[in-house]
Amino acid sequence: MNLLAVERIKLFSTRSPWFCMIGALGLTVGFASILAIKSEHVSVGATQGMYLLGLMVVMVMSTLAVTTEYRFGTIRTTFQAVPRRTGALLAKTTVVALVAGLVGEVAAFGSLGAAKLLQPGAALSLSTAADWRAVAGSGLVYALAGVMAVAVGVLVRQSAGAVAILLVVPLLVENLVGLIPDLGAKIQPWLPFQAAGAFLRGTHEGAPYSPWGALAYFAVLAAVLLGAALVVAKKRDA
Amino acid sequence: MIEAIGLTKRYGSTVAVDNLSFTVRSGRVTGFLGPNGAGKSTTMRMILGLDRPTAGSVLIDGKPYQELRHPLRTVGALLDAKWVHPNRSARNHLRWMAAASGLPAGRVDEVLDQVGLTSVANKRAGGFSLGMSQRLGIAGALLGDPKVLLFDEPVNGLDPEGILWIRRFMQDLAKQGRTVLVSSHLLSEMALTAEDLVVIGRGRLISQGSTADLIGGATQNTVLVRTPQAQHLGNALAHKGFQVESKPDGSLVVSGASSDQVGDVAASCGVVLHELSPQRGSLEEAFMQLTGDSVEYQSSEVAAR
Incomplete structure (x- = not known):
C-alpha cells in the first residue's frame, strides 16, 4: 500500500500528467462534440472515433512517468528507498494503469454523453454487447496500453525514444504493414493496436480471434513487455 | 559501520x-x-x-x-x-x-x-x-x-x-x-x-x-635555515647525519632534523643564524605523494612530449 501511495504522490505532484489527462479528454470529447453537431445520424461507434489519439496522449503520460525518473535521477532515490525494484516498478505500473483506465472510461463515456447532449435525436443508446464493448471497453485498452508504455519507458529510459516508439508503432508501422501484398493482411491482426482496435470495434469475418480474444492477446503482449522490463531493471545498474 | x-x-x-x-x-x-x-x-x-x-x-x-x-x-x-x-x-x-x-x-x-x-x-x-x-x-x-x-x-x-x-x-x-x-x-x-x-x-x-x-x-618535515656561514653549518649538519640541501638563495633545507636539533648544532659550532623555521609539508603534497601514480587523467610532462 505504501508503494502505491508513493507512486500516486509522484504522478500527481508534477504538471505534465495533468496536461496529458486534460489533453486526452479534450481531444476525444471535443471531437465527439463536433461530430454530433455536424451529423444528425451520429452512431455510438462514431463518437469513439478519436479513441486512438486519446490513447496516444495517455501512453505518453504513462511512459513519461518512468523516463522522467531516469532523466532526473529520482529512479535512483526510488531504488534506494525500495531496493526490491520489481515491487517499486509494479506499484508504478499499477498506479499508471489505473489512472490510464480511468481516463479511458471518462473519455469514452464523456464522448458519448456529449454527443447525446448535442444531438438528442440520434440513436446513441447502448443496446448491444458490441456497443457496450466499444465504449466501456476503452478503459481496459487504455489501462493495458499504459502498462505497455511503462514497460517501454523502463526499457528505453529516454523520453524522446520511448515517445517516438509509442507513437510510430500504432500510427505508422501497424498501418504500413498492411501495404505488404498478401502477407500484410495476415500479420496485421497480430499487431498490438490492431488487436486492441478489433476488441473495441468488433472483428471482421475471418479474423483469427473473437473480440475478447483480441483483448486477451493485447493483454498478453502487455504482460510480456512488462516482464521483460522488470527483468532488465533488476539486472541493470540504476 | x-x-x-x-x-x-x-x-x-x-x-x-x-x-x-x-x-x-x-x-x-x-x-x-x-x-x-x-x-x-x-x-x-x-x-x-x-x-x-x-x-x-x-x-x-x-x-x-x-x-x-x-x-x-x-x-x-x-x-x-x-x-x-x-x-x-x-x-x-x-x-x-x-x-x-x-x-x-x-x-x-x-x-x-x-x-x-x-x-x-x-x-x-x-x-x-x-x-x-x-x-x-x-x-x-x-x-x-x-x-x-x-x-x-x-x-x-x-x-x-x-x-x-x-x-x-x-x-x-x-x-x-x-x-x-x-x-x-x-x-x-x-x-x-x-x-x-x-x-x-x-x-x-x-x-x-x-x-x-x-x-x-606522507609529508616530510623539513627545517629552513638562513645563515651567512652556510657552508660551515651545512658540513656540520651533514656530519651529524642530517640531509642538507642548499637553495640558490644561499639558505639550507634540512630534512630529518627538528628545528631544536639544527639550533643545537649551530650553537655548538658557533654559527650565526638569521632564520630557523620548521616547514610543514602541505596537505596537497601529502595527497600527491599518496595518489601520485594513480591519477587517471594525468597531465604529465611525459604525456606532453
Whole structure:
C-alpha cells in the first residue's frame, strides 16, 4: 500500500500528467462534440472515433512517468528507498494503469454523453454487447496500453525514444504493414493496436480471434513487455 | 559501520573499482578521498545497492543494502543534489520519500526546518540554487533519521558559508554516534572535516587510517635555515647525519632534523643564524605523494612530449 501511495504522490505532484489527462479528454470529447453537431445520424461507434489519439496522449503520460525518473535521477532515490525494484516498478505500473483506465472510461463515456447532449435525436443508446464493448471497453485498452508504455519507458529510459516508439508503432508501422501484398493482411491482426482496435470495434469475418480474444492477446503482449522490463531493471545498474 | 570486502566493479575492460576493502567506523566522520575518476561515486553507488559489484560485497551494519528492512531509516545518502524532479516542490519530493519508508508526513516538515528550507518548501525544486539543492538533498538523507550517512562531494560548488555549514553539520551527525562517509577530491577540506580517511586511486585502496597519521606520514618535515656561514653549518649538519640541501638563495633545507636539533648544532659550532623555521609539508603534497601514480587523467610532462 505504501508503494502505491508513493507512486500516486509522484504522478500527481508534477504538471505534465495533468496536461496529458486534460489533453486526452479534450481531444476525444471535443471531437465527439463536433461530430454530433455536424451529423444528425451520429452512431455510438462514431463518437469513439478519436479513441486512438486519446490513447496516444495517455501512453505518453504513462511512459513519461518512468523516463522522467531516469532523466532526473529520482529512479535512483526510488531504488534506494525500495531496493526490491520489481515491487517499486509494479506499484508504478499499477498506479499508471489505473489512472490510464480511468481516463479511458471518462473519455469514452464523456464522448458519448456529449454527443447525446448535442444531438438528442440520434440513436446513441447502448443496446448491444458490441456497443457496450466499444465504449466501456476503452478503459481496459487504455489501462493495458499504459502498462505497455511503462514497460517501454523502463526499457528505453529516454523520453524522446520511448515517445517516438509509442507513437510510430500504432500510427505508422501497424498501418504500413498492411501495404505488404498478401502477407500484410495476415500479420496485421497480430499487431498490438490492431488487436486492441478489433476488441473495441468488433472483428471482421475471418479474423483469427473473437473480440475478447483480441483483448486477451493485447493483454498478453502487455504482460510480456512488462516482464521483460522488470527483468532488465533488476539486472541493470540504476 | 560500513564494511567493503574485495569490492570490484568492471565496465567492459575498464576497472572502476579494483578489489577495494575498507571499514568505516561509527561516531566519526570518515573522508573518502581520491582524485577525480578514482571510483568514489561508483563505490558509493555499490554501497547503496544501485550498482551491482562485479565481485566482492559491501555490508552496512553486517547486512547487504538489499536486505535492509527499512533502507532509508538505516542509510541516508546524498549522491547528487540534482536528483530531483525540477517541477516537483521540495515538500512533495520529501513526501514521496517519506511514504516510501513508512514515515509520517510530519517528518518532512521537521527535516525541512532542520536544513532551513521551510520558507521555500512549496517552491519547485528546479528553481533552487546549488546551495538550496544541497540542503534539500541533505534533508532527504536525514529524513529517516538514519544511523549511516553517505555524502558524495557535498561541498562542491558551495560558497564558504555553505561549506562551513555542511562541515559542522557532518561533525554534529558523527558526534551523535552515526557513521558518516564523505567523499571529496580536496584533501584540505577533508583535513578539516574528517577524523579518518580512506584514500583511493584508480579504484584501489591507497591507505586507510586517521587523518593526522596519514598527513604526518606522507609529508616530510623539513627545517629552513638562513645563515651567512652556510657552508660551515651545512658540513656540520651533514656530519651529524642530517640531509642538507642548499637553495640558490644561499639558505639550507634540512630534512630529518627538528628545528631544536639544527639550533643545537649551530650553537655548538658557533654559527650565526638569521632564520630557523620548521616547514610543514602541505596537505596537497601529502595527497600527491599518496595518489601520485594513480591519477587517471594525468597531465604529465611525459604525456606532453
